[in-house]
Amino acid sequence: MEYGSETLASLVKQFARMPGVGLKTAQRLALYLLRSKPEDVERLGTLVLELKDKVGFCQVCGSITEDEKCAICKDTSRNTETICVVEQPQDVLVLEKTGEYRGLYHVLHGVLSPIDGVGPDNINLAALEERVRKDKVKEVIIATNPSVEGDTTALYIAKALESGGCTVTRLARGLPVGGSLEFADEVTLARAIERREKL
């Protein structure tokens, strides 16, 4: 009865389970809903329930969709000979925003991380190998994060696809556009010198 209502207390607890939401924030959110217009609260509750029932992942690439296949996989104007491999569904959104890429995607839903017990069977990898084999893919662009796990995963995928006859590339590392040398970390800077491009 800490909050004067079991429902409110449970809602605070449920909010607090979400990433980056502490108990104070959870309480603030729940109390905000209590003061909100009933139709807004109903809309939020309904959407959360609908999310569970309607939204899932594309059976081909693992992107977010409400159907079996996502909009990108269904789009016949996309270049089916290139697959861009990303860690999470939100990475697809970011890459699509650049407008630079016209190929397909493959979402791993994770990265290899032996410390956390995540091996090749725990991420969406077997499906990628099958797609590359079946769909005459010419290039696989690996766009995992530039982190230790992302790099490990990239190397693992490159090795696994070696015999398939397709080119495997990785997003370029270097200075971020609009950044300044002064604030670049040494590793990035060293990499930028090493991989310098001819003008």
Place this chain on the structure above:
Amino acid sequence: MEYGSETLASLVKQFARMPGVGLKTAQRLALYLLRSKPEDVERLGTLVLELKDKVGFCQVCGSITEDEKCAICKDTSRNTETICVVEQPQDVLVLEKTGEYRGLYHVLHGVLSPIDGVGPDNINLAALEERVRKDKVKEVIIATNPSVEGDTTALYIAKALESGGCTVTRLARGLPVGGSLEFADEVTLARAIERREKL
């Protein structure tokens, strides 16, 4: 179709309306739910809908409750001659945690703020005056925040209750316990000197 799902896009928008939640955070929360166990997501959605239907405010004091009267107003062991006036329902929770106070509460659901167009009629004030008149209240402790609006509201309430024959007090201002002089702001420090207590 930015998110590959209308439902997901709407949920992100709805999350982003909550205080302190930006678009990036809203997206993170929605994608977290997408990866969560279905039963957890269902629980959250159901709780949000239940909040709207079941949880409201006490008809006497304005605290959070699922009934007509809140647990504190119903508790016959509480001292009914004292009313502590607070701005928001969460302030009741904080004060209850101290275990120091055994009287009743009154939640204003706001503070006087002429700039924002909040006058005496826009907060839960008339009900307080009626309670004081009817229930033989001996002391009203004003526990609005130590801010300009909180102080204004406190003065207004003191004036409004003047003729009622009850004592009106305000929470003490001074140095926070466990704090150090070095980090106290000047206004607080000046107040602490002015209101110094005899040892």
